[in-house]
Amino acid sequence: MVTTHNLGFPRIGAKRELKFALETYWKGQSSRDELKATGEQLRARHWANQAGLDFAPVGDFAFYDQVLDMSFTLGNLPERVRDFHGDRLDNYFRVARGRSAQGADDHSECCGGVAAGEMTKWFDTNYHYIVPEFDAATQFSLDPSRLVEQLAQARALGVKAKPVIIGPVTYLWLGKSKDDADRLALLPRLLPVYAALLDYFTAHGVEWVQIDEPALVTELDPAWREAFVTAYAALETRRVKLLLATYFGQLQENLELACTLPVDGLHIDAINARDEVAQVAARLPATSVLSVGVINGRNIWKTDLNAALQWLEPLHRELGSRLWIAPSCSLLHTPVDLDSEQKLDPGIKSWLAFALQKLDELTVLATALNHGRAAVADALSANAAAIESRRASPRVHNPSVKAVVSRIDATLGQRASAYPQRAAKQSTILNLPAYPTTTIGSFPQTSEIRLARSQFRSGELDGAAYKAAMEREITRSVKEQEALGLDVLVHGEAERNDMVEYFGEQLDGYAFSQHGWVQSYGSRCVKPPILFGDISRPRAMTVEWIRYAQSQTVKPMKGMLTGPVTILNWSFVRDDQPRSVSCYQLALAIREEVLDLEKAGVRVIQIDEAALREGLPLRKAQWNEYLRWAVESFRITANGVKDETQIHTHMCYSEFNDIIASIADMDADVITIETSRSDMELLDVFDHFNYPNEIGPGVYDIHSPNIPSQEHIVQLMQKAAGRIPAERLWVNPDCGLKTRAWEEVIPALRNMVAAAKTLRQAV
Ligand code: GLN
Ligand code: ZN
Numbered sequence: 001m002v003t004t005h006n007l008g009f010p011r012i013g014a015k016r017e018l019k020f021a022l023e024t025y026w027k028g029q030s031s032r033d034e035l036k037a038t039g040e041q042l043r044a045r046h047w048a049n050q051a052g053l054d055f056a057p058v059g060d061f062a063f064y065d066q067v068l069d070m071s072f073t074l075g076n077l078p079e080r081v082r083d084f085h086g087d088r089l090d091n092y093f094r095v096a097r098g099r100s101a102q103g104a105d106d107h108s109e110c111c112g113g114v115a116a117g118e119m120t121k122w123f124d125t126n127y128h129y130i131v132p133e134f135d136a137a138t139q140f141s142l143d144p145s146r147l148v149e150q151l152a153q154a155r156a157l158g159v160k161a162k163p164v165i166i167g168p169v170t171y172l173w174l175g176k177s178k179d180d181a182d183r184l185a186l187l188p189r190l191l192p193v194y195a196a197l198l199d200y201f202t203a204h205g206v207e208w209v210q211i212d213e214p215a216l217v218t219e220l221d222p223a224w225r226e227a228f229v230t231a232y233a234a235l236e237t238r239r240v241k242l243l244l245a246t247y248f249g250q251l252q253e254n255l256e257l258a259c260t261l262p263v264d265g266l267h268i269d270a271i272n273a274r275d276e277v278a279q280v281a282a283r284l285p286a287t288s289v290l291s292v293g294v295i296n297g298r299n300i301w302k303t304d305l306n307a308a309l310q311w312l313e314p315l316h317r318e319l320g321s322r323l324w325i326a327p328s329c330s331l332l333h334t335p336v337d338l339d340s341e342q343k344l345d346p347g348i349k350s351w352l353a354f355a356l357q358k359l360d361e362l363t364v365l366a367t368a369l370n371h372g373r374a375a376v377a378d379a380l381s382a383n384a385a386a387i388e389s390r391r392a393s394p395r396v397h398n399p400s401v402k403a404v405v406s407r408i409d410a411t412l413g414q415r416a417s418a419y420p421q422r423a424a425k426q427s428t429i430l431n432l433p434a435y436p437t438t439t440i441g442s443f444p445q446t447s448e449i450r451l452a453r454s455q456f457r458s459g460e461l462d463g464a465a466y467k468a469a470m471e472r473e474i475t476r477s478v479k480e481q482e483a484l485g486l487d488v489l490v491h492g493e494a495e496r497n498d499m500v501e502y503f504g505e506q507l508d509g510y511a512f513s514q515h516g517w518v519q520s521y522g523s524r525c526v527k528p529p530i531l532f533g534d535i536s537r538p539r540a541m542t543v544e545w546i547r548y549a550q551s552q553t554v555k556p557m558k559g560m561l562t563g564p565v566t567i568l569n570w571s572f573v574r575d576d577q578p579r580s581v582s583c584y585q586l587a588l589a590i591r592e593e594v595l596d597l598e599k600a601g602v603r604v605i606q607i608d609e610a611a612l613r614e615g616l617p618l619r620k621a622q623w624n625e626y627l628r629w630a631v632e633s634f635r636i637t638a639n640g641v642k643d644e645t646q647i648h649t650h651m652c653y654s655e656f657n658d659i660i661a662s663i664a665d666m667d668a669d670v671i672t673i674e675t676s677r678s679d680m681e682l683l684d685v686f687d688h689f690n691y692p693n694e695i696g697p698g699v700y701d702i703h704s705p706n707i708p709s710q711e712h713i714v715q716l717m718q719k720a721a722g723r724i725p726a727e728r729l730w731v732n733p734d735c736g737l738k739t740r741a742w743e744e745v746i747p748a749l750r751n752m753v754a755a756a757k758t759l760r761q762a763v
Contacts, residue, residue, distance in 0.1 A: 002316055002323050002369045004053045004362050005162060005291070007210065007245060007267070008060035008330025009046045010355050012519045014337045018042055019523040022063065026523075028102030032089060039063060040153060047159045049356055052363045055162035055208060058154045059147050060330060063089065064096040064522050067129035067174060068117065070166045071095075074193055075141035078133045080114045088145070096130055096522060118176070119521055123214060123248045124618050125298070125333055126528075126570070128521035132175030134183055140193040144200050151204060163201055167213040167244070168194050168231045173224065174215075184227050191234040198238040208241045210267070214329075216258050217249030217269070218618050225257055232261040243267055243291060247329035249618050250276055256283065265289030271296045271328040274311075281315060290319060293328030294365065295358050300334060300516070300530060300572045302353045302390075303361050305383045309368055316369045325365055331355040335516035335527075348511045348532055351390040391576070398508075398534035405584050413635025415643070415667060419693050422643040422669060429603060429644055430556055434763040435717065435731050435756045436487040438696065440650050440672060441560045441606065442736035443477040443492035444745060453497065470495045471548055478552040480746065485753045488556050488604055491549035493738065499562045499608060500570045504529035506541040507589055510571075531571045535585035540596045547600050558648065559597035559605040564590055564633045569611040580629035587633035591640055598641050606648035607638050607668075613653055627662040634666045646670065652735055654682040654697070660689045672696035674734040676708070680719040687723060695724055698734020699755070700748050705740075707748045713755035726763060731756045 012018045021038035024030045043061050050056040062069045071077065072092060084091045090100035098116035117130040147163060154161040166174075168190050172183045201209055215224070235242070241264035250273040251258050258266055259280060266284060270277055270292040281290055294312065295303050316323050338354040353361060364379045373380055390396060415422065452469040455461040461469070477492035496502040504510040510529050517525040542559065550557040564586035573582050590607070597605050612634075617626050638647045649668040654675045656663055663671065675682050675697040683697060697720045699713045713731070720729055731752060737745050 001321050002325055002366050003055070003289075003321070004366045005055035005210075005324060005326050006050055006053055006057055006331065006359065006362075007212075007247070007293075007297070007326055008057050008066075008164060008332050009050065010332050010334065010336050010519065011042060011046070011061045012336075012517060012525055013042050013045075014340055014515065016517055016525060018063075019525060022523040026093070026097075026101050032087060032101075035063075036089070043150065043153060044157060047154060047157055050359060051159075053160070053359065055160050056154075057164045057210065057330075058150050058159065058161040059164045060332075061150060064092065065128075065130050067122075067132065067166065067171075068092065068096055069146060070171055071130070071132050073143055073146060073165070073197070074171070074190065075143050076132055076134070076138060078117065079135075121614065124614075124616075125248070126518070126520055126526065126614070127332060129174065132171065134172075134175050134177045134181070134186060135179045136177075136181035136185070138186055138189070140186075140190050142193045142196045142200070144197060147197075147200075151206070161206065162208045162210050162243070163206055164210045164212065165197065167211040169224065169227045170213045170215040172227070173218075184223055187227055187231060191231060194231075195235055195238065198235060198240055198242075202239040206240050208243055208264075210243045210245050211263075212245045212247075214245070214247050216246045216251055216254045217273075219620060220254060225254065228257055228261060232263060236262045241265070243289065243324075245291070247293060247297070248272065251280075252276075252619075255279060259283040263288070265291055265324065267291035267293060267324070267326065269293045269328040271298070277311075277315065281319060289322050289324055291324035291326055293326050295327045295361055296575065297327035297329040297331050297358070298333045299575055300352050300354060301575050302351055302383065302386055303358070304387045305361060305364055305368075305380055306387075308365060309373065309380075312365065312369060323369075325362060325369075327358055327362065331358060333518060334358065335513065335518055337515070340515045341513055343514055344511060347389070347393070347395065348530070350386045351532070352530075354516070393533075396533040396576075398536060401534035401536050401585055401588075404588055405581065408584060408588075408636065413632055413639050415639045415641070417643045419667065419669065422646075423694075425643045426603075426646045426669065430488075430646065432487050433756075433760055434726065435729055435759045437731045437753050437756045438486060438488040438558065438648075438672075439481075439490055439733055439749070440698075440736045441490050441493050441558070441608070442496070442738035443473075443480075443490070443494070444740055444742050445494070445738045446473070446742070449473055449494050470545070474545065474549050475552055478549055478557075480742070482553060482555065484746070484749050486555075486749065488558055489549070489553055490558050490560060490606075491545055493560060493736070495545055499610070500567050501527075501529055503541060503562050503567055503590075504531070504571065506539075507535050507537055507586075509533035509535040509585070516572075526570070528570055528572045531568070531573045531582055533574075535582070535589050537589040537592050541593055543593075543596050543600050546597060546602055550602065556604050557602065559594075559602040561590055561593055561597075561605065561607045561637075563607045563609040563612070563649065564637055565615060565630045566609050566611040569615045580633075583629060583633045584636065587636040590637045594637060595640055598645050603644070604646045604648060605638075605641070606650060607634065608650045609634060609666075610650065610652040612651060613655065613659065616659070623659075627659060631662050631665050634668075638666070638668060648672065650735075654678070656682075657685045660685050660691070664689070664691055664693070668693065670694040670696060670730060672698065672730065672732050672734075674698045675720075676701040676716065676734045677703075680716055683720055683723050691724065694728045694730060695720075696730030696732040699731060700733035700752055702733050702735045702737055702740055705744060707744060708751060710751040710754045710758065713752055714758050717755065717759055721759075726759075731759070 025035040093100040119128045243265040244263040245267040247269040335354045456466040473494035648670040650672045654673040
């Protein structure tokens with residue numbers, strides 16, 4: 001008999017109940033007990049959803065983040081909150097967000113605000129975790145209270161519980177050392193705490209513990225590989241069984257290591273590492289369980305169940321009851337329930353599976369393995385029909401798009417002249433001063449804008465009235481920019497709900513869910529659009545708005561677009577073709593928009609690639625391949641314009657050290673980047689790399705309510721001028737202004753323009 005289990009369940013709730021409960025609590029509008037009760041209800045419901053499995057995860061529920069939970073379990077609290085009294089959950093939120101709840105917090109005097117923990121991306125997903133903090137003196141001590149509580153609840157509900165924890169090596173690997181001390185030096189102090197935790201599970205009658213070590217799919221230095229050996233040898237005396245879980249990639253050079261660690265079972269991601277399954281099966285000790293992640297935990301497509309059985313059946317014959325099956329990784333990265341979708345086109349809906357549907361798929365697979373395919377004949381034939389309908393659908397396949405993609409060649413991404421010639425022509429036309437000023441695109445999303453949008457959606461406002469409301473906002477932001485004296489203006493993006501969704505909604509090949517939310521961090525969720533078919537652009541998407549904005553001013557107005565790589569990286573994408581192909585299709589569609597803008601007389605066009613860096617594969621060995629098609633996609637999008645048209649791009653980060661050559665290869669005339677928070681330190685890369693085109697290092701940190709002073713901006717720009725010739729510098733904020741209020745934006749930009757004027761005097 002095959003065993004079924006799940007690695008983790010989305011905790012936010014099908015209706016985002018956890019999000020709303022958290023935000024209400026943080027505003028001081030509900031009690032801690034109410035919040036805890038919501039958590040309890042969600043866990044109970046999610047276990048009920050998983051009742052068909054042989055093991056359900058326990059401890060995957062977190063009020064904010066599973067890594068921060070682990071830090072608390074291990075007693076690794078940052079120094080700055082160690083003296084806090086008060087409730088444990090409030091302290092937990094202080095680490096997560098810098099503060100706990102309004103009102104509900106009786107310790108605001110003694111344990112008020114602190115710096116929030118740093119957040120970073122969980123492997124190559126769009127989930128963000130709170131980075132564990134270490135220093136040479138870090139000590140650990142076990143606090144199992146969270147797991148005690150969840151295990152007791154699970155037990156009371158009769159759940160077949162498999163506690164889930166992050167393994168010791170990955171835990172250290174995920175963290176940062178504040179004093180540059182070697183994190184691995186902490187391992188001997190950490191292991192006894194893990195041993196105690198495992199003993200605790202034994203004492204509570206737990207049979208299996210899932211211990212996540214996804215660091216095993218990354219390139220590890222020898223010391224880190226050695227740490228795995230040390231760590232699992234130290235845990236060998238435990239009595240509970242350990243299922244070591246790896247996911248998000250292939251084991252490759254770590255395969256042998258993973259197979260020889262003294263654990264009782266190994267989970268591998270058979271979506272990403274399908275080729276390694278046979279090798280792992282052959283190498284694992286005859287007593288070990290092999291758990292294969294056969295259902296993609298990262299996407300929203302139905303699994304081809306018949307195809308999966310095709311290779312699972314022989315494996316099952318070989319391994320018998322040593323075979324376990326599961327989703328490839330925690331279902332945290334998928335929306336909860338497809339059945340809540342009322343508006344999705346039924347054809348497209350029939351191709352999809354969210355978390356609950358993925359668990360049903362798992363059950364069908366297990367039944368087929370245990371009792372033969374005939375036992376689930378109906379489910380299998382329905383699945384086959386859905387897979388076939390998607391494969392053959394004319395909505396997915398557009399021959400004319402495929403034909404254009406097949407004709408892509410290097411000339412498509414090539415500008416007519418090199419940057420110096422272009423720059424000369426652009427400067428004659430645009431006639432900009434030294435240190436030109438601009439902004440990144442959006443202006444504050446006011447309550448008027450949001451109201452107009454929701455009234456338009458509900459039908460209260462008709463198309464003409466909505467358009468008029470947006471035009472009023474555009475006029476307002478143009479007037480404000482003129483009054484401030486900015487050089488290159490933007491229309492303000494009032495008409496855009498989201499920089500990806502806005503384009504997705506207008507492209508053929510995209511679908512949208514109503515409730516397809518996925519947790520991004522804490523209470524924040526995103527609803528990625530679904531790229532299901534060949535991409536084409538039925539009509540211009542932005543030209544009318546930009547034309548209107550340009551009609552309000554004689555200053556140059558930037559056309560504003562989202563680039564293909566960012567659209568791709570922030571969508572659920574097809575699994576029936578390489579990401580690169582979807583990206584090229586997006587590139588061709590956005591290229592048409594660029595050319596239409598140019599035709600409409602727009603002289604400056606910005607193509608945002610906020611998420612280019614995010615798409616980097618986990619393994620460095622694969623970076624070049626990704627960068628090759630990502631950069632080529634941008635070039636195809638941008639570079640069909642005349643020399644006279646100035647192309648800008650924007651990126652929301654500035655850790656460029658390792659990819660600067662690729663960024664330069666994009667050949668945008670101007671790039672604006674985020675630098676203000678680091679005092680321009682991030683520009684160090686330009687000491688070693690001669691970036692050939694123009695750069696606007698962000699001088700106004702839009703994530704903070706602080707107004708930068710004129711002097712501060714001048715200083716920052718002078719630092720930048722030490723590395724990049726002044727004639728190639730722009731002055732701008734570090735990202736869009738949509739989350740700020742006009743009252744903050746106006747004084748900040750006033751200082752920015754004044755700073756530019758000061759700088760010009762020295763030129
Ligand atoms: N043009 C977008 C804006 O200003 C860019 C947003 C981003 O980089 N995330 O809002
Ligand atoms: Zn940005």
